[in-house]
Amino acid sequence: xxxxxxxxxxxxxxxxxxxxxxxxxxxxxxxxxxxxxxxxxxxxxxxxxxxxxxxxxxxxxxxxxxxxxxxxxxxxxxxxxxx
Numbered sequence: 062x063x064x065x066x067x068x069x070x071x072x073x074x075x076x077x078x079x080x081x082x083x084x085x086x087x088x089x090x091x092x093x094x095x096x097x098x099x100x101x102x103x104x105x106x107x108x109x110x111x112x113x114x115x116x117x118x119x120x121x122x123x124x125x126x127x128x129x130x131x132x133x134x135x136x137x138x139x140x141x142x143x144x
Contacts, residue, residue, distance in 0.1 A: 066109055067116045069138040070096075071123060072131075073104040079128025086126050092119050106132075113138070 075083050080101065087093050092110040099105055106123065110116040116138065123132040 064111070065140055065142045066111060067113050067138055067140050068107065068109045069116055069120075070135050071106040071108060071120060072099075072133055072135045073106055073123060074102055074130040074132075075104065076128040076130065077101045083126055083128050087123060090119055090122055092116065093123070102130075105135075113140075 073083070073087075084095060084104070087095055087104070087106060092108050092115060094107045094109070095104055096107050097105040108116050108119045110119060120132060120134065123129060
């Protein structure tokens with residue numbers, strides 16, 4: 062059996078006054094990593110999860126955070142496999 066990992070980037074637009082809260086909240090998510098602060102209102106987050114369902118749950122968790130104006134996948138979702 063092979064292990065797989067689904068990887069996707071998420072562009073998150075936030076209320077700048079809630080940036081610290083949102084950054085802390087995202088860092089607590091199991092499969093999320095903030096890779097870049099594009100501006101005071103925009104973050105780039107990478108989601109890496111063993112299943113597509115977990116990836117979508119991570120995206121939904123981010124979308125529902127207070128102060129998040131939008132969170133959307135950007136680019137393709139990659140699936141990698143290891144033998």
